[in-house]
Amino acid sequence: MEHVTDGRKRMCSVECGEFREAKRKAWGDAKYALARRERDPEYAARYAAWVEGSRARQRENAAALEARGHVYESARLLRVANAPEFEFGISWRAVAGRDGMTCYLCGQECDRHDKVRVRAASGRYFTRCGARYPTVDHVVALAAGGSHTFANVRLACLGCNVDKGVGDAEPVEALLA
Numbered sequence: 001m002e003h004v005t006d007g008r009k010r011m012c013s014v015e016c017g018e019f020r021e022a023k024r025k026a027w028g029d030a031k032y033a034l035a036r037r038e039r040d041p042e043y044a045a046r047y048a049a050w051v052e053g054s055r056a057r058q059r060e061n062a063a064a065l066e067a068r069g070h071v072y073e074s075a076r077l078l079r080v081a082n083a084p085e086f087e088f089g090i091s092w093r094a095v096a097g098r099d100g101m102t103c104y105l106c107g108q109e110c111d112r113h114d115k116v117r118v119r120a121a122s123g124r125y126f127t128r129c130g131a132r133y134p135t136v137d138h139v140v141a142l143a144a145g146g147s148h149t150f151a152n153v154r155l156a157c158l159g160c161n162v163d164k165g166v167g168d169a170e171p172v173e174a175l176l177a
Contacts, residue, residue, distance in 0.1 A: 051086060051088075054088070055082075055086065058080065059082075079142040079143060080142060080148050083142055083146070083147050083148040084145065084147050085148065085149050085152075086147070087148060087150055090136060090148065090149075090150060090153055091136065092134040092135055092136050092155060094150075095136055095150075095153055095154065095155045096110070096134060096155050098150070099155050101134065101155065102155070103134075103155060103157040103160055104137070104154040104155060104156060105137070105156050105157075105160035105161075105164060106157065106160050108132070109132075110132055110133065110134035110155060110156075111130070111132040111133065111134075112133065112134055114129065114130035114131070114132040114133045114158075115127050115128065115129045115130060115133055116128055116130075129158055131157060131158055131159030132158070132159070133158045134155055134156075134157060134158075135155075135156055135157070135158050135161045136153050136154075136155070136156075137153065137154050137155070137156035137160075137161045137164065138152055138153055139153070139154055140152055141166045141167075143166045144166060
């Protein structure tokens with residue numbers, strides 16, 4: 001069954017199995033694209049040009065953010081754009097699909113609903129995430145020269161990720177071994 005609204009795919013409900021299967025297939029297609037880049041030099045060259053164009057746009061966005069005074073967001077975007085290796089599609093949802101919803105640092109279950117919408121004094125709304133909210137953690141930090149690839153990212157709850165910072169931390173698997 002195709003779920004189409006205004007020409008865009010939409011999820012009809014949280015439990016829609018077909019939509020989830022399509023997402024799983026898309027991640028499988030990413031693995032296929034990697035294999036294709038390895039065997040087809042022309043495709044690899046087009047992909048490399050596309051990646052470099054995307055990185056250039058990220059650098060431009062970072063400059064625009066810095067010009068508006070958003071220094072932290074600008075610095076983070078530049079670290080990702082200038083990472084030695086880079087893969088698209090990395091999000092906490094993708095990493096959770098691969099590893100499950102367990103924080104690799106503390107071993108507790110992450111809670112995607114651990115957030116609240118707050119209204120600021122200015123009248124604008126923003127989302128405040130709690131300590132159990134899932135985040136992507138770079139095992140070797142970007143600031144320490146780590147790559148932005150699926151091999152270097154793990155799921156961590158926000159509290160553990162903030163506590164870890166740029167430093168190294170012992171994952172729960174190492175503590176249990």
